[in-house]
Amino acid sequence: MTDSKKVRRTSGKRERLAAAAAQVLHAQGVAPTTLADIAAAAEVPVGNVYYYFKTKDELVEAAIDAHAQTLRGLITALDELPTPEERLKALLSGWVQQRELTAQYGCPTGTLASELDKRADGLDRSIAAVMRVLLDWAEGQFTQLGRADARELAVALIAAYQGISLLTNTFRDPELMATEVRRLERWIDSLTEGPATGDDDARE
Amino acid sequence: MTDSKKVRRTSGKRERLAAAAAQVLHAQGVAPTTLADIAAAAEVPVGNVYYYFKTKDELVEAAIDAHAQTLRGLITALDELPTPEERLKALLSGWVQQRELTAQYGCPTGTLASELDKRADGLDRSIAAVMRVLLDWAEGQFTQLGRADARELAVALIAAYQGISLLTNTFRDPELMATEVRRLERWIDSLTEGPATGDDDARE
Amino acid sequence: MTDSKKVRRTSGKRERLAAAAAQVLHAQGVAPTTLADIAAAAEVPVGNVYYYFKTKDELVEAAIDAHAQTLRGLITALDELPTPEERLKALLSGWVQQRELTAQYGCPTGTLASELDKRADGLDRSIAAVMRVLLDWAEGQFTQLGRADARELAVALIAAYQGISLLTNTFRDPELMATEVRRLERWIDSLTEGPATGDDDARE
Amino acid sequence: MTDSKKVRRTSGKRERLAAAAAQVLHAQGVAPTTLADIAAAAEVPVGNVYYYFKTKDELVEAAIDAHAQTLRGLITALDELPTPEERLKALLSGWVQQRELTAQYGCPTGTLASELDKRADGLDRSIAAVMRVLLDWAEGQFTQLGRADARELAVALIAAYQGISLLTNTFRDPELMATEVRRLERWIDSLTEGPATGDDDARE
DNA sequence: TATGAATGAGTCTTCATTCAT
DNA sequence: TATGAATGAAGACTCATTCAT
Numbered sequence: 137m138t139d140s141k142k143v144r145r146t147s148g149k150r151e152r153l154a155a156a157a158a159q160v161l162h163a164q165g166v167a168p169t170t171l172a173d174i175a176a177a178a179e180v181p182v183g184n185v186y187y188y189f190k191t192k193d194e195l196v197e198a199a200i201d202a203h204a205q206t207l208r209g210l211i212t213a214l215d216e217l218p219t220p221e222e223r224l225k226a227l228l229s230g231w232v233q234q235r236e237l238t239a240q241y242g243c244p245t246g247t248l249a250s251e252l253d254k255r256a257d258g259l260d261r262s263i264a265a266v267m268r269v270l271l272d273w274a275e276g277q278f279t280q281l282g283r284a285d286a287r288e289l290a291v292a293l294i295a296a297y298q299g300i301s302l303l304t305n306t307f308r309d310p311e312l313m314a315t316e317v318r319r320l321e322r323w324i325d326s327l328t329e330g331p332a333t334g335d336d337d338a339r340e
Numbered sequence: 341m342t343d344s345k346k347v348r349r350t351s352g353k354r355e356r357l358a359a360a361a362a363q364v365l366h367a368q369g370v371a372p373t374t375l376a377d378i379a380a381a382a383e384v385p386v387g388n389v390y391y392y393f394k395t396k397d398e399l400v401e402a403a404i405d406a407h408a409q410t411l412r413g414l415i416t417a418l419d420e421l422p423t424p425e426e427r428l429k430a431l432l433s434g435w436v437q438q439r440e441l442t443a444q445y446g447c448p449t450g451t452l453a454s455e456l457d458k459r460a461d462g463l464d465r466s467i468a469a470v471m472r473v474l475l476d477w478a479e480g481q482f483t484q485l486g487r488a489d490a491r492e493l494a495v496a497l498i499a500a501y502q503g504i505s506l507l508t509n510t511f512r513d514p515e516l517m518a519t520e521v522r523r524l525e526r527w528i529d530s531l532t533e534g535p536a537t538g539d540d541d542a543r544e
Numbered sequence: 545m546t547d548s549k550k551v552r553r554t555s556g557k558r559e560r561l562a563a564a565a566a567q568v569l570h571a572q573g574v575a576p577t578t579l580a581d582i583a584a585a586a587e588v589p590v591g592n593v594y595y596y597f598k599t600k601d602e603l604v605e606a607a608i609d610a611h612a613q614t615l616r617g618l619i620t621a622l623d624e625l626p627t628p629e630e631r632l633k634a635l636l637s638g639w640v641q642q643r644e645l646t647a648q649y650g651c652p653t654g655t656l657a658s659e660l661d662k663r664a665d666g667l668d669r670s671i672a673a674v675m676r677v678l679l680d681w682a683e684g685q686f687t688q689l690g691r692a693d694a695r696e697l698a699v700a701l702i703a704a705y706q707g708i709s710l711l712t713n714t715f716r717d718p719e720l721m722a723t724e725v726r727r728l729e730r731w732i733d734s735l736t737e738g739p740a741t742g743d744d745d746a747r748e
Numbered sequence: 749m750t751d752s753k754k755v756r757r758t759s760g761k762r763e764r765l766a767a768a769a770a771q772v773l774h775a776q777g778v779a780p781t782t783l784a785d786i787a788a789a790a791e792v793p794v795g796n797v798y799y800y801f802k803t804k805d806e807l808v809e810a811a812i813d814a815h816a817q818t819l820r821g822l823i824t825a826l827d828e829l830p831t832p833e834e835r836l837k838a839l840l841s842g843w844v845q846q847r848e849l850t851a852q853y854g855c856p857t858g859t860l861a862s863e864l865d866k867r868a869d870g871l872d873r874s875i876a877a878v879m880r881v882l883l884d885w886a887e888g889q890f891t892q893l894g895r896a897d898a899r900e901l902a903v904a905l906i907a908a909y910q911g912i913s914l915l916t917n918t919f920r921d922p923e924l925m926a927t928e929v930r931r932l933e934r935w936i937d938s939l940t941e942g943p944a945t946g947d948d949d950a951r952e
Numbered sequence: 953t954a955t956g957a958a959t960g961a962g963t964c965t966t967c968a969t970t971c972a973t
Numbered sequence: 974t975a976t977g978a979a980t981g982a983a984g985a986c987t988c989a990t991t992c993a994t
């Protein structure tokens with residue numbers, strides 16, 4: 137009884153739809169994606185989608201949440217590592233590992249942000265919140281590295297990632313990501329090396 | 341005849357449509373923009389649009405061309421400057437000047453690329469070509485600075501711009517652009533200061 | 545068994561649904577009302593509705609029956625009164641008392657009739673039957689008043705009520721009902737006053 | 749040229765649609781009528797309807813306007829007659845002539861009002877305005893008959909019409925209209941006969 | 953060239969009804 | 974009996990594209 141109830145609850149069609157939405161919206165973009173596309177990907181009849189989500193926008197919101205969830209999982213995993221350097225390096229490493237997917241569809245958060253930023257219906261704020269989570273986490277790492285300009289560095293790092301994701305996608309060249317990440321690794325090293333010197337930025 | 345042709349040509353409706361397309365597509369995105377939107381912005385009757393452009397995609401292409409044109413103009417202007425440092429700095433300065441617009445709609449090339457990259461109909465290649473022009477030009481500057489890793493640096497620079505444009509847009513905060521550009525200026529300075537070393541990255 | 549049956553029967557979900565249907569259909573109209581609306585009003589899960597009513601139309605039928613029931617109750621109460629004049633006056637008085645509700649939603653029977661008359665699925669006959677009950681009762685009263693034209697007078701009276709209900713509703717003005725009812729009272733008085741005089745109708 | 753332009757303008761598809769809407773909405777009711785129904789009745793492709801009317805509600809509004817137009821035409825014709833008595837009698841006569849149609853679908857204005865009164869989107873106000881035109885005209889006639897209670901009489905007259913239309917429709921019996929109208933004629937006669945007395949209402 | 957009008961395929965959304973448990 | 978979930982057939986509305994003039 138309780139079991140069947142649990143099963144039902146865990147049947148997770150809602151989750152399946154959200155996951156499908158996240159995947160399809162990443163691959164095709166928000167506007168060109170039809171509800172039928174998402175329903176098909178989730179193997180759910182179109183009409184049934186509306187039992188779980190009242191509008192297409194709610195599904196998009198769910199997809200954003202799914203990305204947020206993924207991000208939180210990533211951050212949790214990173215936080216297992218002992219030092220901020222290692223954590224940042226692990227983040228970079230993840231980017232490289234995803235380079236093929238990025239070459240195909242770009243960064244899920246970034247492309248979503250790019251498209252939704254043109255709207256003013258709340259979805260733009262939702263994706264911004266996701267982006268901010270990553271930004272805040274990065275800032276935390278730089279702070280732990282003793283940098284007073286942690287926010288600025290975090291912005292630079294995430295911007296670098298978003299930008300190289302875009303170029304990687306635009307030129308369909310995963311190696312762009314690999315090369316840029318190597319550069320970013322050296323940059324992070326440079327921040328932690330020398331005693332007071334640290335940042336090339338601080339050199340002046 | 342040639343005269344009337346010239347008159348027609350200079351009636352410039354085609355150009356007006358392309359310019360309107362460039363503007364509206366930047367502001368609203370490709371998919372959500374209707375032909376009627378563009379026609380209205382250009383003050384041209386909808387039916388008439390098809391005399392100049394056979395399909396919506398052709399209009400998008402024209403908008404891309406318009407952006408390319410703008411970019412070529414920018415590059416031509418930059419090339420007037422005597423040194424690569426100055427040219428790069430002037431480029432950065434332009435980015436800062438546009439920060440309000442960027443906060444509203446993002447980088448025209450970048451957002452277009454982000455949206456079109458999901459398609460495989462040729463438009464994705466067109467926008468990539470525009471991006472490449474900028475990249476090549478930046479590479480040229482770094483080469484003139486004597487950098488062997490000019491391509492990599494160019495990619496890093498343009499990625500930084502695309503990324504910060506995205507964040508500026510996502511957070512609707514023009515100051516993100518200003519701060520990041522200051523950082524990039526210091527970075528460029530650092531590349532030209534030291535004797536043969538040049539790159540902070542190369543320091544290891 | 546009979547007991548549990550009784551219990552079930554007296555659980556009164558069916559009645560609750562019929563009552564909710566009567567109320568909601570009066571307030572919103574038949575076509576715009578969804579089964580979910582009625583189920584919600586009755587605090588019954590949607591799926592469960594179909595245990596009691598095979599189709600939406602059956603629920604509408606039940607709502608009509610509920611109105612018929614109410615009408616029969618009214619008539620029973622009126623019939624307690626000693627004279628036809630008093631009974632008719634009491635009927636009018638009831639109309640005035642309901643004028644606020646009428647201003648909001650019109651006469652329950654009338655609006656239902658108006659909407660269902662456009663259909664030919666039996667529901668139109670059901671609501672006609674309800675209307676006929678009232679008409680027959682009124683005819684009875686006029687007959688008791690010794691009027692040979694009782695049917696005609698009954699039709700006139702009920703028509704007057706239906707019409708003023710419609711106007712009261714259309715103009716959202718309960719006072720229209722009050723004024724017209726006063727006029728009808730005088731009219732009824734005139735029917736019973738002088739011997740041959742009374743009504744303009746009787747004049748011939 | 750001007751001719752073809754005129755033809756186009758007078759092609760009157762908009763009018764055809766409005767007329768079709770008026771007819772079909774009268775026959776079927778607002779909610780159950782689909783745009784396709786109206787389009788078919790007007791012999792216009794469905795998609796084309798939206799060139800003339802942005803929403804279904806606008807079409808309903810147009811249908812209301814069409815009824816208003818008809819009403820204005822009727823009033824204009826009535827006003828040709830020399831005396832208020834004749835004008836009112838002519839109005840009644842028109843009702844009788846339409847009794848078959850009324851038996852089928854009810855009064856166009858009344859059924860529309862009944863259905864739209866349940867909504868609060870402006871359409872309810874539109875149909876109320878139409879009803880008011882008729883009411884005001886009737887009031888004018890009674891005023892010309894020297895009645896101080898002209899408004900009340902007008903309300904009574906129109907209510908009587910709306911009510912008998914409803915009953916005529918409900919019982920599918922055109923004779924109800926004929927009989928009631930005869931009664932109303934006698935009533936009007938009674939208002940104008942006697943010296944100052946006239947009305948049964950005024951008798952008290 | 954210019955333009956209002958026409959067309960139809962496609963998309964979101966609703967809802968009565970059914971089903972599995 | 975009870976109920977959450979499922980289903981599919983509409984229906985309103987949009988829009989790129991075409992047509993007639």
